[in-house]
Amino acid sequence: MQPLRIALTKGRLEKTTIELLEKIGYNCDEVKNKGRRLILPVGNNDFEVVLAKAADVITYVEHGVCDLGVVGKDTILEHGSSFYELLDLGFGKCRFALATKKDTDFYSGYNTKTIATKYPNVTRAFFDDKNMDVRIIKIEGSVELAPLVGLSDGIVDIVETGSTLKANGLEVIEWVTDISARLIANTASLKLRKREIEELQKKLEAVTK
Amino acid sequence: MKKYLRITPEGTKDFLFAECAAMDDVCGRIEKVFADRGFKRVITPGIEFYDVFSLPCSGISQEDMFKMTDNKGRLMVARPDSTLPIARMVSSRLKNNVMPVRLYYKQAVYRNNPTLTGRRNEMMQMGVELIGTEGVRADLEVLTTAIQTLQSVATDFRIELGHAEVFDALSDELDISEDYKEKIRLSIEGKNYSALNNLLDKLSPCRAVSAIRSLPSLFGGEEVFEKAQAICADTKAAQALDYLHHIYSNLLSLGLGDKLIIDLGLVQRNDYYTGIVFTGYINGIGDAVLSGGRYDELLSEFDAPMGAAGFAIDTDAVTLKVLADQTVSYSDKPDVLVYAADGCEMKAIALVQQLCGEGKKTQFCVLPTIEETRRFAELRGIAEVKIVE
Numbered sequence: 001m002q003p004l005r006i007a008l009t010k011g012r013l014e015k016t017t018i019e020l021l022e023k024i025g026y027n028c029d030e031v032k033n034k035g036r037r038l039i040l041p042v043g044n045n046d047f048e049v050v051l052a053k054a055a056d057v058i059t060y061v062e063h064g065v066c067d068l069g070v071v072g073k074d075t076i077l078e079h080g081s082s083f084y085e086l087l088d089l090g091f092g093k094c095r096f097a098l099a100t101k102k103d104t105d106f107y108s109g110y111n112t113k114t115i116a117t118k119y120p121n122v123t124r125a126f127f128d129d130k131n132m133d134v135r136i137i138k139i140e141g142s143v144e145l146a147p148l149v150g151l152s153d154g155i156v157d158i159v160e161t162g163s164t165l166k167a168n169g170l171e172v173i174e175w176v177t178d179i180s181a182r183l184i185a186n187t188a189s190l191k192l193r194k195r196e197i198e199e200l201q202k203k204l205e206a207v208t209k
Numbered sequence: 210m211k212k213y214l215r216i217t218p219e220g221t222k223d224f225l226f227a228e229c230a231a232m233d234d235v236c237g238r239i240e241k242v243f244a245d246r247g248f249k250r251v252i253t254p255g256i257e258f259y260d261v262f263s264l265p266c267s268g269i270s271q272e273d274m275f276k277m278t279d280n281k282g283r284l285m286v287a288r289p290d291s292t293l294p295i296a297r298m299v300s301s302r303l304k305n306n307v308m309p310v311r312l313y314y315k316q317a318v319y320r321n322n323p324t325l326t327g328r329r330n331e332m333m334q335m336g337v338e339l340i341g342t343e344g345v346r347a348d349l350e351v352l353t354t355a356i357q358t359l360q361s362v363a364t365d366f367r368i369e370l371g372h373a374e375v376f377d378a379l380s381d382e383l384d385i386s387e388d389y390k391e392k393i394r395l396s397i398e399g400k401n402y403s404a405l406n407n408l409l410d411k412l413s414p415c416r417a418v419s420a421i422r423s424l425p426s427l428f429g430g431e432e433v434f435e436k437a438q439a440i441c442a443d444t445k446a447a448q449a450l451d452y453l454h455h456i457y458s459n460l461l462s463l464g465l466g467d468k469l470i471i472d473l474g475l476v477q478r479n480d481y482y483t484g485i486v487f488t489g490y491i492n493g494i495g496d497a498v499l500s501g502g503r504y505d506e507l508l509s510e511f512d513a514p515m516g517a518a519g520f521a522i523d524t525d526a527v528t529l530k531v532l533a534d535q536t537v538s539y540s541d542k543p544d545v546l547v548y549a550a551d552g553c554e555m556k557a558i559a560l561v562q563q564l565c566g567e568g569k570k571t572q573f574c575v576l577p578t579i580e581e582t583r584r585f586a587e588l589r590g591i592a593e594v595k596i597v598e
Contacts, residue, residue, distance in 0.1 A: 063327065064495010081326075082496075084400035182403070187497060188490045190400070191367045191470060194429070 004047040004189075004196055007057040007066040009075070013181050014051060016091045017070045024203040047200075055079045058184070067189035068197065073179040074158055078119045084190055086201050087183040090208045096122060096176035100154040101147050102169050116146030117156040126156065126176050144168045220322055220330025227539040232333070232528045234537045236315060238361040239335050239522065246354050248313040248337045253294035255317075259284035261293050264510050266480040275321050275330075287319035291336060292481075292504070292519060299340050300511035308341025308515065315524075329525060336501070336521030343505055343516030345452075348485050349459055351518045355487060355499060356463065358520075362527050365492035367468050369428070370460075371475030372453045373482040373502065375437075376424065378445035382417035393421065397474050400425045417444065425474035431457070433471040449484075456485060481507040487520070493530050498523045543572040546591050548582040550598035557597040 008014045018028045026043035034040055040049045050066055054075040061069040061083050069083075072092055076085065096119070100106045106113065114135040117123045127134045139146055144164055146152040158179065159165065159172060183204060190197055217223060224232060243250075259276065262269050267290070275287040288294060291314050303310055315335045322328040339351050352370075359366045376397065380390050389408070396405040402425060409418050420440045427433050434454045441447045453471070460469055475486055482502040489499030501520020508515045531537055545564055549557030557573060564571040574582045579596065586594050 059326075062495070082399075085404070086400060086402065088403040185400075186495050188495050191369060191472075191488075191490045192365075192492050194470070 003041075003045055004068065004193065004200070005050055005066045006042075006047055007050045007052050007060045007069040007071075009054045009057050009069075009071050009181075010051050013054075013070055013072060013092050016181070017089070020089070020091075020204060020207060023207050058083070061184055061186050064186045064188055067186055067193060068200070069184045070181055071184060073177075073182055074119065074122070076182060076184070077122045077125075077177070077179075079121075082187060084185040084187055085182050086185050086190075086197075087205055087208070089181040089183055089204065092179070092181040094158050094160040094179050096126075096156060096179060097159040097172040098126070098154055098156050098174040098176060099144075099147075099159070099165050099170045099172045102171045104153075106154055106173055113154065114152040115154050115156055116143050116152035118143055119156060119158075122176065123156040144170060218330070219324055220320075220328060222329075226541050227537075228528070228532060230539040231531045231537045232524065235362055235524050235527045235531055236333075236335060239358055239524065240313075240315065242354065242357050242361050243313040243335070243337055246311070246337075246350075246357075248311040248339075248354075251295065251298065251312045251314055252316060253288065253291065253298060253314070255288055256285045257288055257294055257297075259286050261297050262286060262289055264293070266507065266510065267293060268480055273320050273322070275319050288316070289318055289320055291316060291318060291334060291521065292338065292507075295338050295340075295519075296507050296511055296517070299338075299517075300508055300513035303340075304513060306341075309347070310340050311337065312340065313337045333524045333528075334521045335524050336519055338517060338519035340508070340517040340519075341515050343484070343503070343518075345455065345459075347516065347518055348456055348503060351501065351503075351520065352456065352460065352485070352487060353463070355489060355501060355520045356460075356465070358522055359489050359491065359499060362531070363491040367470055367490045368465070368499075369470040369472040369475060369488050369490075370453065370457060371472050371486045372449045373476065373484060373486050374449035375441070375446045375453075375473050376421070376476050378449060379417045379420050379424075379441070382415070382444065383412060383421075385412065394476050397421070397425050398476050400474060402426075416440075420444070420446070428470060428472035428474060430467075430469075430471065433473065437473055453485065484518070489520075489522070491527065491530060493533070494526050496523075496526065498526050542589060543570040543591055545569055545571040545593045545595055546574050546582065546586050547571060547595045547597060548574045548576075548579055550579075550596065553597045560595070560597055 008017050018031055021042060022028050026046060028042055030040045031042060031049050038051050042049050052060060054071055057069040057071040058075060058079050060066040062081060112133055112135055114137060115123050116137045116139045118139060120136050120138050123136050137152060143155045143157045146155060148168060156176060165171060185197060262274060269289050274289050277285050279285055295312060317331050317333050319331055322330055337354055339347055356368055359368060376394065380393065393408050396408060409422050412418050423440055427437050434450065437450050441450055457471060475488060481504040483505045484503030486502035488497045491498050499520055499522040503518040505516045508517055547557045547561050561571045561573045576582050576585055582594060
């Protein structure tokens with residue numbers, strides 16, 4: 001049978017996940033010396049690691065070409081649809097926040113507010129819950145710029161330390177939700193390869209607690 | 210203006226030759242199972258009134274449906290599901306029929322999925338509905354038909370079994386809004402332990418809360434019942450568990466082993482399920498291929514209260530798998546090509562019929578000259594060319 005295939009989010013999450021896998025006893029030398037390869041064996045061919053961009057991790061898992069994935073909750077909230085979210089891995093922690101220019105009263109007045117964000121779905125859901133109509137503008141780069149140049153009243157973005165906001169005269173007025181890395185599984189894989197997946201999940205759970 | 214006259218809409222595709230052969234093979238095998246078990250085919254319209262699917266329990270959100278209007282301005286949809294139209298049909302056309310009735314369907318459903326996700330917007334489905342009765346016998350009949358259906362198209366499959374009442378009974382014990390309940394249900398459906406814990410931590414601790422917390426992890430074999438009974442004792446969920454255990458024990462005689470799974474976290478998106486629920490998976494297909502259950506309340510929505518259960522199988526997904534595995538042999542090449550000289554056409558056609566009758570795949574050549582006929586035979590790799598003159 002083909003080894004379990006795990007999609008990892010390239011970059012920071014990849015590094016921490018590899019550390020975790022080593023902690024539970026898998027040899028990850030191939031992944032660390034990956035060169036330009038994108039599919040890499042782990043341990044004694046116990047499973048394969050696939051490296052992908054965050055949103056693609058979800059796509060690969062959802063279509064069942066990867067059995068498991070490690071991806072940030074931010075990506076799940078923005079792109080997610082149908083898969084199992086098995087475990088909060090506890091690293092890659094940050095938060096979604098609503099921020100505005102310092103000392104402005106965001107909720108005052110009856111005019112429809114404009115929000116700039118890289119995460120339109122998260123933003124839409126957040127304001128839907130408040131029964132608030134907002135105009136959402138998708139920005140690809142530094143979202144902090146939008147309220148400064150007058151494009152929007154506020155932003156919804158990931159905040160880690162808050163230093164970028166501070167340096168640009170912005171402040172968090174509301175926390176939207178907490179974010180961390182999650183272990184996700186394809187729905188069919190979890191049923192068809194229950195024992196292998198559960199075993200790995202338990203091991204990971206033990207070292208993330 | 211740009212014209213889209215040479216491409217198909219996103220999420221749809223043309224099926225050619227081997228693809229149709231594989232589809233016919235898959236559907237044929239399933240159809241045999243259904244017919245052998247006494248189910249009779251029905252066909253419902255491809256377009257229906259939106260109202261049929263806008264019931265709160267339908268589980269199909271309006272953005273997932275393709276809509277249009279009729280000439281009176283009434284809202285219509287391209288059928289997104291077959292169970293609701295069948296419930297509509299039974300409640301009207303079969304109202305005075307001797308019950309129960311066994312129906313099966315083989316028809317496409319249409320869903321307006323988000324773009325660029327690679328999902329199919331037109332899906333061929335087959336399924337059965339056993340309507341007009343409830344109880345162990347009916348559930349076993351539907352479940353064994355589902356298992357036989359999976360067996361007819363795959364060897365490596367799983368079927369998992371749950372009961373809608375387990376979650377419903379436990380969540381009824383909590384003093385929470387329908388919205389909150391739905392959030393909890395979604396997190397169980399997605400086996401999203403962290404979201405589930407967050408939701409439950411906000412409620413005052415009680416037995417129902419801790420029972421719901423463990424639902425998504427209650428899946429596996431016989432041992433699940435023992436664990437679940439300990440958690441759910443003296444609740445309404447306990448009755449549902451006993452019933453499920455009874456069904457499970459009966460199915461054990463089929464000798465499915467690991468292929469039969471209990472999953473108490475199986476809460477279907479369609480709210481209309483009231484009793485047993487089940488889902489089938491086939492190795493190599495990354496999504497559930499079969500899903501069904503008991504839906505005793507649905508017919509009341511159409512003013513014809515009666516018990517009902519059924520399931521649907523995604524035959525397109527199975528067809529793709531069969532094509533990938535190349536388990537169906539397919540050839541569109543004839544063995545013999547018959548060319549007729551001018552004036553001998555009818556004689557040649559008669560010969561074609563005769564050879565076909567003898568079991569030889571034979572085609573009448575429609576090209577005008579013998580040179581073209583030979584060239585065509587060479588290009589297609591047809592072994593024999595007969596000339597009638």
